[in-house]
Amino acid sequence: MDRRSFIKAGSALPAAAALAGVSRLTAAQSAENTSSWRAFEVVTRVQVLDAEGATRVWLPTPLTRDTDYFKNLGNEWSAEGGAINYVEDPKYAAGIVSAGFPASAQNPVVRLTSRFATRDRYVDLSKPPRTAPREDPAVLKAALQPTEMIPTDGIVRDKAMEITKGQRTDVDKSRAIYEWIVENTFRDPKVRGCGWGDIKSMLETGNLGGKCGDLNALYVGLARASGVPARDVYGIRVAKSNNGYLSMGANTESISKAQHCRAEFWSQAFGWVPVDPADVRKVALEEPPGNRPLSDPKVQEARKKLFGYWEMNWLAYNRAHDLALPGASGWKVPYFMYPDGQTSRGRLDPLEPELFQYTITAKELKAA
Secondary structure, X not given: OOHHHHHHHOOOOOHHHHHHHHHHHHHOOOOOOOOOOEEEEEEXXXXXXXXOOOEEEEEEOOOOOOOOOEEEEEEEEEEEOOEEEEEEOOOOOOEEEEEEEOOOOOOOEEEEEEEEEEOOEEOOOOOOOOOOOOOOHHHHHHOOOOOOOOOOOHHHHHHHHHHOOOOOOHHHHHHHHHHHHHHHOEEOOOOOOOOOOOHHHHHHHOOOEEOHHHHHHHHHHHHHHOOOOEEEEEEXXXXXXXXXXXXXXXXXXXXXXXXXXXXXXXXXXXXXXXXXXXXXXXXXXXOOOOOOOOOOHHHHHHHHHOEOEEOOOEEEEEXXXXXXXXXXXXXXXXXXXXXXXXXXXXXXXXXXXXXXOEEEEEXXXXXX
């Protein structure tokens, strides 16, 4: 059974089989990326207390298309007292586990177990790869299109042209935008969740504070407006950082509030290049003892590293924007990296796991 069929069937994947798959991946890894593969298991459990009327719950699954840094090793799901199925969004290939419960269901429970393998992602921008990168033109076209929260005209385009003036290559333009965001934005701890990424409002008001969903969305919008294909990747941290940053890791098995999105741009010479200006600002604000200036050596180290690098202590879910969840009552999500749900009283709050009653836990799978 191939992996996509396996995902749709929802069959269990034993840990031993997952780790055997990682061993095969390690043997076949490319010369450009020699980092080691690691395997993880993430369990999401939702219990809707005091559900009223028909209830629906939606959960994101890991990336449905494998990359050179991420492999989906399968999913297992269940819904106690309800119906559950897997849907793949046709535009973004986002995997969605969708569960529905009748009004008679008492405290319905949904459970999703996902296993995946990752390895750190690094692009050496000092020398192009031996083989020229290739990408589907339709994918690159999509990575230039506006979304509801990320327009590419008006003030966004004006600011992009200002930032990239005199820059000729896609890497130079992207670096100029990255450096501008690091210099001019800040992480705002008062923003709920990861922020929603309304970049037009950010630029119009001059309030350039936010979290990853804001700052990395701003990066993507400015890159697209300057003619460089770019996209967000939405996910969740699953382990501590091995690079010595407390602020860039999940430091316990409980990761219910560890969601984090990242960004990448397409270079004709290098292919997809990972970046994360939002995490530079997170290091500045949160890395102990906190409130570090940009001149701080640890912030400077992160600033240099995160243009071309992702540490893959992180589960990548999808790249979807403005997603209509199957069966949702007239609303869309600007991105999909939190559990979501609704009852007859309305939509449940995905940013409040304690009130929504969901938990997400992660563990690394070890070879026997």
